[in-house]
Amino acid sequence: MSAFEYAPAPESRAVVSIEPEYGLFINGKFVKGKKHFPSINPATGEKLSNITQASNADVDKAVLAARSAYQKTWSKMAPAQRAKYLYRIARILQERAREFAVLETLDNGKPIRESRDVDVPLAAAHFFYHAGWADKLQHAGFGSAPKPHGVVGQIIPWNFPLLMLAWKIAPALATGNTVVLKPAESTSLTALLFAQVCQQAELPAGVVNIVTGDGAVGAALVNHPGIDKIAFTGSTDVGKIIARSVAHSGKSLTLELGGKGANIVFEDAAIDEAVEGIVNGIFFNQGHVCCAGSRLLIQEGIHDEVVGKLKVRMAKIRVGDPMDKNTDLGAINSAEQLMKINELVDYGKKEGGEIWSPQCTLPSKGFWFAPTIFSGVTQAHRIAREEIFGPVLSILTFRTPQEAIEKANNTPFGLSAGIWSEKGSRTLWASNQLKAGVIWANTFNKFDPASPFGGYKESGWGREGGRHGLGSYIKGGDHE
Amino acid sequence: MITYSIVDGTESSLKNFLKTLPGVDQVGAEARAAMLGTRSIKAASKNYAIELAISMVDLTTLEGADTPGKVRALCSKGLRPDPTDATVPHVGAICVYNDMVSTARQHLDSIGGSDLPIAAVSTAFPSGRASMPVKIHDTQDAIDAGATEIDMVIDRGAFLSGRFGEVFEEIKIIKELCGDRAHLKVILETGELVTYDNVRKASYIAMLAGADFIKTSTGKVTPAATAPVVLVMLEAVRDYYELTGTRIGVKAAGGIRTTKDAIKQLVLVNETAGPEWLNPALFRIGASALLNDLLQQRMKMREGRYASPNYVTID
Incomplete structure (x- = not known):
């Protein structure tokens, strides 16, 4: 071995007995x-x-x-x-x-x-x-x-x-x-x-x-x-x-x-952790998450920096055998769901979104979709409005905090939202304006039985x- | 070689630059480091990692009780970690106190280890509480005795009271002293800086002032090379490379005692700074007990069973 490539580390399935x-x-x-x-x-x-x-x-x-x-x-x-x-x-x-x-x-x-x-x-x-x-x-x-x-x-x-x-x-x-x-x-x-x-x-x-x-x-x-x-x-x-x-x-x-959660990154965010939160927001569970942060709203001034870092980070996502302990992104749950994802992604391309995925080899059997981002998405795009329920992120920008809130709330859904800012007053203000049942600040997809979950x-x-x-x-x- | 183009070395230029750095979210950084800690490294990748980790060890003795005999034994061990197996690589460097450098150099030269670098801890290690002339003399002494790497400590007092210019200036002076003769590793002593924001700021001050390596700790303060601290420093060298095109190394020192710990560090490097950093020129692990655990694990991987500790040497 000439590079640090992780050898397969599969979990044993011997622990379960599945009846016919x-x-x-x-x-x-x-x-x-x-x-x-x-x-x-x-x-x-x-x-x-x-x-x-x-x-x-x-x-x-x-x-x-x-x-x-x-x-x-x-x-x-x-x-x-x-x-x-x-x-x-x-x-x-x-x-x-x-x-x-x-x-x-x-x-x-x-x-x-x-x-x-x-x-x-x-x-x-x-x-x-x-x-x-x-x-x-x-x-x-x-x-x-x-x-x-x-x-x-x-x-x-x-x-x-x-x-x-x-x-x-x-x-x-x-x-x-x-x-x-x-x-x-x-x-x-x-x-x-x-x-x-x-x-x-x-x-x-x-x-x-x-x-x-x-x-x-x-x-x-x-x-x-x-x-x-x-x-x-x-x-x-x-x-x-x-x-x-x-x-x-x-x-x-x-x-x-369903949901079409807005994940809002303000220019004063902790960028590295925001990038982690973006990845966790949309690629956790292959994006099969009703409260996924599937609409990324980035303040224009830091758009290039955040998207650049996001791409570097996405290149590290390990896609493949879900039983491997080092896998980050597993299989799409069904052929039907894969079809739905493909349909919306095709729409996204037609509507002029700029699609990008890291180099990754997908297994030949089963249902798979590479982690994908669309930049240059606007509120008018279908991929900004409809739930894709897959590992596909739509990236939009905003100029002012007010505009971020307006865009975030401009959806028929209202399940989740994320706010990334190191400024406490901004976080509190934004969380009061957002019409979503769950609002995460400087984190995403965190669940606890003591915390009520549900939508607007x-x-x-x-x-x-x-x-x-x-x-x-x-x-x-x-x-x- | 040294570029001071981003800042001009004045307090205000440094402060202005450091203000442009994004903060570190503590919870998020710790969660990312913990997640990378769950990577399962098996079989061929484990062999590769053990071999690599051995070649990255800065084999260290920094005790009041150090003697020439102890240092000579350490040098022999560092050059031939397993006397029964010549395929084991030598360690990254031998790390000793200033007054032991000449002993180490002479001994290494006499046993065919003239290529093995010797690192000397410097600038009133570990506290850094001495006047600048003393620190300069300390460093000069080590270089004259044959040290090829200088592990200096920053003035944490100056950093914590916001005198970033002083921290920068000291590093710059020591770097000029090192010139082409010695590589400079700058110890941040992250256990005393406490916050990740401070770790990020101190990393940049060191890099801007000319550090070849940024190093977590002296090993005399806990916590030392925790995974999130190393993560933040790896992010700093990655971003600094984006900014300047120069790759700065990272040395994790203190608290890394087992093969498992070492492999976790390599995973952090691989998935944060990237595979370019996976070599002894850009990543080191400061340790003493770690080497024997790596050797035992290496034997286990080859022979399929654990050998008694008596099969590795205690030096």
Whole structure:
């Protein structure tokens, strides 16, 4: 070897055993399904397992099991007892962390470094955090005797399969609800492993039910009369359909939808760390992040310096085998998503954006997209307005702080924003002007169970995490 | 060779220049350094890194109890780190106190090590608390005795009270004294500068004043060569190269004791300043105990098992 090239450092997959076929998790047991569809590893195209496509009758059974568990056990249980189960689940997640990380990476395509260091530890943290609330709800600001909704239907996306499951299940159980959860079609495996954790923790049967399948299963859940509340994370388009379906049904609804987060770099920013934050903002999890910093707004005076440094830094991004511990950017989750990214990138080129990617060799199998930036983008470009949900950054400029805010807010979305400045007064001023649910200052994509997360405008309704997130699972808590 | 074109050496020109440097966000710098610490270096890349790290070690003894015997043993070790294996490269340099330079030089010359550089710590190391004539004499002494590298300390007192011109002037004088005879490494003693903003500023003062290397620490103060500090210094030499076309070296010294620590440093270099810095002319690791751990790991990589510590020499 004549240069310092990192030898392959693959994580072992021996720690997980994937079954050839998975059923549904209903009333504490795995139930064999009739129809199946394959779940593949997006990094290789290899089939991992067969997943059950739940029928309407299966959804019925799951909702019934959840209702019965709610009435007979979960709503009658002392809150401290509920906490005990949540703590138990949290500890099991920590004990089996490697197993979950490897499975998540195989199923989703994200780098093992991220599933190991972000997804799994945060999922456990969400259970620990909400376990603490379970017997203290009367102090959470929702009255002296807060009541759960009852049976909650939860639909989660494929970008953070286990973490989104934790964001949904932990607060629902802590507040006394029971759950029917549908994972995303392309990433059901960690949810099914989580079902085993529920068994291991001896969680009472029916408190958590997991039904797998495509959008039809989600629709059956949304429209089911036995559901008291729907919590959905996913695209704005589907969110709108759900909102229409749920209208007049008396069901409560929280939505966590898309975004086109502005990452604003002022001329007095700490440039090196801002460049890191830009990279983290858009290339973390291949840009499959609803709160990604996908619109970079740079003050004109430092545009060339920042973009120059960004390109140098991007050349160091290691793209490839997600199971390699040194990989920074993994696979695109599905052929469908890759098609969407390609379509919008083609638009970006047609609209005159200047496209740039570092030299990198993409694997021949699976779904891949190189880290990409578009400079010279304006507010009028489609790639500045629509969510690409991939490793593609649109770069815009601004002249004054006022203009930065106007551009940042000029979007139908309002999920996240980032501010990079060494001047505290400017950061405070800008964070007051920005219409986004999460605003990061001198950092990006930082999550904590104690911090509420959610959007303005088309980015969603309600909050998840923190005291505010509890409200989404308490009767009347949304309107506090 | 020395360009003072960016600043003219006056207090005000320095202050004006330093004001143009962006700040360092502490949380972000530490997060980046920690992330690079997770790189997993295996197999062929580990062999390569161990070999490289050995050739970058400034093998050091800086004790009140140093004797000619101790220094001669260190020189022998530095030239032939593993007496049973001639393929092991020699270290980057031998680093000693001023009065031990002639002993080291004579011994190295007598055992075929005349190419091995000798670094002398200078300018009232480690505190730097002496008058300028003393510091000049200290350095002159070391060069006359045969030191080819001078590891000087900056005046941290002057830096911390904002007298940047004084810091610059001292380095400039020592650099002129070194001339073509000795390479100048400037020790910032980052553990006393405390903030990363200060580390960045001090790095630039040293580079502008003519340093060939910027060095983290004396090894007498903790914390020393922490990953974020080295990261900030590597960013400084990378950006200085952009600015001037001159590549300045970095020496991480203090607290690097294991092969794992050393490899983390090499990853920092590789992914921050870039592969051009991955050679002993531009990156050094100041250490004493590290060399034996590198040798043990090297044996392990070759033989597939750990040897007893008695298979590496204790000098």
